[in-house]
Amino acid sequence: MRKALIILLLIPVVALTQTKEELDFVAPMSEGVAAIKKGNAWGFIDAEGNIFVDFREDLVLTKTDFGHYPIFRNNRCLISVKKEGVLFFGYIDKTGKTVIEPEFLNAQNFNSKQALVLKLMKEELGRNEILGKNIIYHRYFEVIIDENGNVKTYLNPKGVNVVLDKKSIKKPPKITSKEISKKLYAVLNKNKKWTIIKIEN
Structure with a gap:
């Protein structure tokens, strides 16, 4: 009887305990x-x-x-995927679903429902008939995105030229801008001086 009582007392504890x-x-x-x-x-x-x-x-x-x-952060977690040897960043939500596709050359965690990322832009300048190839020009911009991946503000409107291959981009380019507050960002210019930019939400 005593053994049966001990077993009955242990069953709920064992049943409720989950271990990883x-x-x-x-x-x-x-x-x-x-x-x-x-x-x-x-x-x-x-x-x-x-x-x-x-x-x-x-x-x-x-x-x-x-x-x-x-x-x-803000129900977003960073992910990264290699495409042709180059790392691209995106975000998942708490269901594990990709909610912002990996398309950024670098990205930071969300804060105040926005994040700093390096957005890549591609432009076709023409065609090289001798080689039979289109002339493609890549440039990335430091931008602020919202939780859906939409660009809210360009922090460096001129952008930075980049050769998009694994030899040229061995590691993600650095994000140089800094968030000071939800509306204020410090942007590093080509003279290595800081500019304070106020954005409207």
Whole structure:
């Protein structure tokens, strides 16, 4: 009788306990979620310990006081994908769905429902009849996007010329502008001096 009573008392405890084993890293909770690592892949658990973004290898790590791991900000998490050897950045939401396609040469986490990214633009200047190829010109711009990926403001309207191949872009170009507040940004010009730009939301 005593054994049966002990077993009956243990069943609810065992039934309610869920464990995630063999994890290589567990991040602190942020926005109600925590990043977890297994091998080279990362996923996310909620406050109940349920995995809601399964393990994947395209999540971008952010440097924090507690280490390097992916994070959600404004329901957006950075992802990266290589296309022909060049890294492009986009965002997923908390369902794991890609909500902003990987099309930026670099990108930062969202803050106040907007993010700084390097938007790539392609322009065809004409055609080289001898080579039988179109002459394509690439340039990237530091821009502020909203949560849907729409450009709100160009911070460097002239842009920066870039050769779009893996030999020329071995690592993502740096984002030099800085957010000061939701409406103020500091933009570094060609003379290495700062300009303060006020944007309207």
